[in-house]
Amino acid sequence: MNEILRTENLSVCFNGFWALRNVNLSVQEGELRVVIGPNGAGKTTLMDLITGRTKPTTGRIVFGGCDITGKKPYEIASLCGIGRKFQGPNLFENMTSADNLLLAAPRLNTVARTFFRSTPRAAQERAGKVLREIGLWEKRDKMACELSHGERQWLEIGMLMMQAPRLIILDEPTAGMTAEETRLTGEMIQKLLGSHTVLVVEHDMEFVRQVAQTVTVLHMGRILAEGPLEQIENDPRVAQVYLKSQGKGVRTSA
Numbered sequence: 001m002n003e004i005l006r007t008e009n010l011s012v013c014f015n016g017f018w019a020l021r022n023v024n025l026s027v028q029e030g031e032l033r034v035v036i037g038p039n040g041a042g043k044t045t046l047m048d049l050i051t052g053r054t055k056p057t058t059g060r061i062v063f064g065g066c067d068i069t070g071k072k073p074y075e076i077a078s079l080c081g082i083g084r085k086f087q088g089p090n091l092f093e094n095m096t097s098a099d100n101l102l103l104a105a106p107r108l109n110t111v112a113r114t115f116f117r118s119t120p121r122a123a124q125e126r127a128g129k130v131l132r133e134i135g136l137w138e139k140r141d142k143m144a145c146e147l148s149h150g151e152r153q154w155l156e157i158g159m160l161m162m163q164a165p166r167l168i169i170l171d172e173p174t175a176g177m178t179a180e181e182t183r184l185t186g187e188m189i190q191k192l193l194g195s196h197t198v199l200v201v202e203h204d205m206e207f208v209r210q211v212a213q214t215v216t217v218l219h220m221g222r223i224l225a226e227g228p229l230e231q232i233e234n235d236p237r238v239a240q241v242y243l244k245s246q247g248k249g250v251r252t253s254a
């Protein structure tokens, strides 16, 4: 596999407080990486840096072989192909599910996008495919405001899929979901693999167990541990700072 994303000694200081310190992260193309860690560990800040919302104090971010450090959020989203779903809602409430997807279809005439946007019909076909993938085909004519919390989250994931980004970043996609919605979200994210690389911040350890390949643990702005899920769940340092506080304990490799 090829490396798609690398951060080199990435650090950010907010008024004397180092929210991230020397984070060296490497994500391979097609990988699903999960980032976990206690509240305030720096997970969202790391996503803010990768997507250009916050500028690093020191360090570099390389995506697809290009240095993207300091680029503007729209350049990172549209030109580099990094799509992000935020923790809060981001939908057009009084538009249908289908129209929300059509509005998210890329307008830039770059090579990657022309395929989907060459004609309105192509965008509609793409939206139809995405509606089925996110399980909302039957609700395509419902207004976003009429959807359940879980369905709204899926619609937002669908809006990202419309843009066909190379990297999809999801910040706590299952927050507030029922156990069944969480399980379905895990299945949806696993289906994204192959055509996308996914970086997901999560607290729900059941969900992490369902989807995780490699897990990165952030603690106080630093990478505390990184590796396969089983290794992370059996790491006493991770148990100390995170898993026990989640009430999940550390699983033994039975």
Ligand SMILES: Nc1ncnc2c1ncn2[C@@H]1O[C@H](COP(=O)(O)OP(=O)(O)OP(=O)(O)O)[C@@H](O)[C@H]1O
Pocket (backbone or CB within 6 Å): 014, 017, 019, 037, 038, 039, 040, 041, 042, 043, 044, 045, 046
């Ligand atoms: N713009 C900012 N200015 C000052 N401090 C900030 C800023 N953004 C984040 N921080 C601080 O950086 C630390 C990391 O915050 P961050 O939101 O990245 O944590 P997190 O790991 O995403 O936590 P959670 O699990 O609660 O979402 C926190 O102490 C936060 O208060």
Ligand SMILES: [Mg+2]
Pocket (backbone or CB within 6 Å): 043, 044, 045, 171
């Ligand atoms: Mg956060």
